[in-house]
Amino acid sequence: MSVTLMKTPAETAFACAFDAQGPLASVRKSAFQQFAETGLPHWRMEDWKWTDLRQIISKALPPAAGTHAGAKVIDAIVAAAPFAGVANGRLVFVDGQYDAGRSALPAGVEFATLADAGSDRLVAGSTDPIAALNLAFMSDGAVLTFKAGSNIDAPIELMFVTTGAAAASYATRNVIVLEEGASATVIETHIGGEGEYLHNAVTQIHVGENARLDRVKVQEEGLDGIHLSNAEVHLAASAHFKDFTLTMGGRATRQQGFLTFEGEGTESHVSGAYLLTGKQHCDTRLVIDHAVPHCTSRELFKCVMDEAARGVFQGKAIVRRDAQKTDGNQSSHALLLSDEAEFDAKPELEIYADDVVCGHGATSGDLDENHLFYLKARGIPEQTAKSMLIAAFAAEAFDDVESDAIREVLTGLAEGWLDRRKGA
Amino acid sequence: MLEIRNLHVKLEEEGKQIIKGLDLTINAGEVHAIMGPNGSGKSTLSYVLAGRPGYEVADGSISYKGEDLLEMEADERAAAGVFLAFQYPIEIPGVATMQFLKVALNSQRKARGEGELSTPDFMRLVREKADKLNVTQDMLKRPVNVGFSGGEKKRAEILQMAVLEPSLCVLDETDSGLDIDALRVVADGVNALRSPDRAMLVITHYQRLLDYIVPDKVHVMSAGKIVKSGGKELALELEKEGYAAYAA
Numbered sequence: 001m002s003v004t005l006m007k008t009p010a011e012t013a014f015a016c017a018f019d020a021q022g023p024l025a026s027v028r029k030s031a032f033q034q035f036a037e038t039g040l041p042h043w044r045m046e047d048w049k050w051t052d053l054r055q056i057i058s059k060a061l062p063p064a065a066g067t068h069a070g071a072k073v074i075d076a077i078v079a080a081a082p083f084a085g086v087a088n089g090r091l092v093f094v095d096g097q098y099d100a101g102r103s104a105l106p107a108g109v110e111f112a113t114l115a116d117a118g119s120d121r122l123v124a125g126s127t128d129p130i131a132a133l134n135l136a137f138m139s140d141g142a143v144l145t146f147k148a149g150s151n152i153d154a155p156i157e158l159m160f161v162t163t164g165a166a167a168a169s170y171a172t173r174n175v176i177v178l179e180e181g182a183s184a185t186v187i188e189t190h191i192g193g194e195g196e197y198l199h200n201a202v203t204q205i206h207v208g209e210n211a212r213l214d215r216v217k218v219q220e221e222g223l224d225g226i227h228l229s230n231a232e233v234h235l236a237a238s239a240h241f242k243d244f245t246l247t248m249g250g251r252a253t254r255q256q257g258f259l260t261f262e263g264e265g266t267e268s269h270v271s272g273a274y275l276l277t278g279k280q281h282c283d284t285r286l287v288i289d290h291a292v293p294h295c296t297s298r299e300l301f302k303c304v305m306d307e308a309a310r311g312v313f314q315g316k317a318i319v320r321r322d323a324q325k326t327d328g329n330q331s332s333h334a335l336l337l338s339d340e341a342e343f344d345a346k347p348e349l350e351i352y353a354d355d356v357v358c359g360h361g362a363t364s365g366d367l368d369e370n371h372l373f374y375l376k377a378r379g380i381p382e383q384t385a386k387s388m389l390i391a392a393f394a395a396e397a398f399d400d401v402e403s404d405a406i407r408e409v410l411t412g413l414a415e416g417w418l419d420r421r422k423g424a
Numbered sequence: 425m426l427e428i429r430n431l432h433v434k435l436e437e438e439g440k441q442i443i444k445g446l447d448l449t450i451n452a453g454e455v456h457a458i459m460g461p462n463g464s465g466k467s468t469l470s471y472v473l474a475g476r477p478g479y480e481v482a483d484g485s486i487s488y489k490g491e492d493l494l495e496m497e498a499d500e501r502a503a504a505g506v507f508l509a510f511q512y513p514i515e516i517p518g519v520a521t522m523q524f525l526k527v528a529l530n531s532q533r534k535a536r537g538e539g540e541l542s543t544p545d546f547m548r549l550v551r552e553k554a555d556k557l558n559v560t561q562d563m564l565k566r567p568v569n570v571g572f573s574g575g576e577k578k579r580a581e582i583l584q585m586a587v588l589e590p591s592l593c594v595l596d597e598t599d600s601g602l603d604i605d606a607l608r609v610v611a612d613g614v615n616a617l618r619s620p621d622r623a624m625l626v627i628t629h630y631q632r633l634l635d636y637i638v639p640d641k642v643h644v645m646s647a648g649k650i651v652k653s654g655g656k657e658l659a660l661e662l663e664k665e666g667y668a669a670y671a672a
């Protein structure tokens with residue numbers, strides 16, 4: 001094992017903590033080896049230019065599972081979670097471990113915790129160092145199976161609470177399987193307390209033939225929290241997949257989506273919004289792999305950065321040689337509310353087929369003076385007018401969310417963010 | 425109601441002089457028309473009244489209801505009753521028309537120390553006014569001015585004016601882009617708002633509008649100044665002889 005590259009305190013802590021014993025030992029061992037080859041991704045690596053994890057994870061955050069926080073602290077965090085009235089069932093994980101007492105699920109969904117599910121569901125195929133780190137240390141997560149033809153319309157929520165009670169890192173991993181013709185909505189909520197911590201979250205998704213999954217992720221990690229996440233998505237023929245992510249929390253966020261079309265006639269919409277302030281950092285990287293013909297992909301990100309916040313969007317679409325009639329379009333738009341705020345976009349197209357329609361676009365700017373004047377000229381005070389325009393900007397990405405109830409929650413979260421901004 | 429004295433305005437960035445010594449007094453209950461060739465500064469005057477940034481008042485004064493208008497922010501002017509119907513109404517994607525109107529009305533009411541209108545009362549008010557102006561429910565469901573035709577935008581401006589009930593209505597080329605039927609609808613909407621406590625400044629390039637909105641006074645503006653004033657017959661004269669005599 002090459003550990004020569006592991007030299008930051010954080011890397012050293014991972015190396016010291018790694019223990020290839022217990023269940024899934026061989027899977028964990030090869031994953032850790034893979035991670036050790038690169039160590040924490042850093043700025044000299046092509047895809048990590050804007051997000052240097054060696055800098056960001058500056059001190060040792062040893063892997064842990066299970067919480068030191070008291071019930072009251074956890075209850076307070078859970079009570080502040082946004083989807084209380086909307087979710088039809090909820091699985092709660094606290095500091096990387098399943099919390100059965102706070103969880104309940106409706107009938108018809110097959111559920112096991114990762115700890116119980118065994119190895120057959122774990123696909124270790126990703127070459128990403130963060131996914132490898134997750135596999136090496138994963139403690140728990142949800143393995144959900146939606147049976148063929150089942151239709152669970154009310155949203156199921158996976159809630160990840162990281163209390164910040166210990167300066168530690170937590171690795172969770174979910175597997176979501178929709179069998180043929182199944183239909184479901186899954187919300188992933190990430191919320192955190194005060195204190196420095198790292199949450200590394202992986203979700204593997206398999207959407208079967210003619211199946212439909214709406215996934216909504218809301219990230220409200222604590223403001224000293226670091227959020228790393230990977231979604232690995234496999235789409236079978238005629239599947240529908242919608243994914244929306246709202247990022248408001250965390251000191252630093254790197255979220256990645258790897259999506260592969262594996263059957264024809266499939267459609268995916270991946271969208272997201274950032275509402276960032278202070279020195280928050282969020283970098284989204286998507287890789288959309290059109291491996292087969294006749295698939296449609298759309299990506300839309302609306303990113304709002306205030307104060308000295310920094311946003312990054314890196315979207316790559318690969319259209320393989322056989323993937324004729326691919327229809328792909330990607331765009332990212334940034335709204336910079338201060339001179340110090342920054343945004344970088346890196347769209348990439350790698351096209352090997354000739355009969356395809358693909359495009360991308362990226363814009364970045366501040367609020368439109370003409371819009372602002374029009375609102376003020378009708379008697380709307382400046383701060384209110386600005387909030388309306390910022391909300392309108394972000395809401396374009398919310399429009400991709402199917403459920404009215406979920407969209408209302410998202411709108412409420414954005415309003416809360418804007419009110420705090422106005423009050424500041 | 426409105427007293428403009430020796431107004432000089434230049435563009436903040438380029439320093440270019442646009443309004444060069446303009447005087448105008450409008451009393452409550454009066455309707456004044458300003459006519460003039462393109463580029464004479466009519467829209468600039470309307471923007472300076474509404475408080476648009478980018479213009480510098482180099483000299484002169486504007487008093488509105490006895491207060492210094494130039495000291496007020498755009499939203500304060502609106503709350504005090506100044507309304508500009510834009511020559512080119514602005515499209516605002518993502519902001520729903522009804523929400524926009526409601527926030528505007530309630531912000532103005534709040535600034536004046538009045539209570540907010542409830543949602544049902546507000547809906548009723550807008551529906552009633554919208555019907556009269558042929559503004560459809562579908563238009564009200566769209567974002568502000570987005571996807572509206574030229575004529576729809578102008579009708580929407582007048583709807584906003586009818587809902588907000590301002591004291592000083594400035595209409596900048598509200599007639600441009602309207603066919604004769606739409607012109608009639610808009611003019612009826614404007615005339616319905618004529619009242620002894622309200623003043624209007626109607627800016628137009630063509631005399632046609634003034635057949636429907638009959639002014640008390642007509643002014644000719646050229647090269648940033650009012651060069652001639654008269655009664656409504658002045659508009660007819662201009663129509664016959666054109667602006668050649670007043671070219672900048």
Ligand SMILES: Nc1ncnc2c1ncn2[C@@H]1O[C@H](COP(=O)(O)OP(=O)(O)O)[C@@H](O)[C@H]1O
Pocket residue numbers: 435442460461462463464465466467468469478
């Ligand atoms: N923001 C601006 N930037 C550059 N030129 C302007 C601007 N606003 C007005 N002008 C110029 O000022 C003059 C008067 O314009 P405007 O007030 O629109 O005239 P009108 O409405 O009478 O046609 C024109 O020459 C126009 O080009």
Ligand SMILES: [Mg+2]
Pocket residue numbers: 466467468511596597
């Ligand atoms: Mg004009």
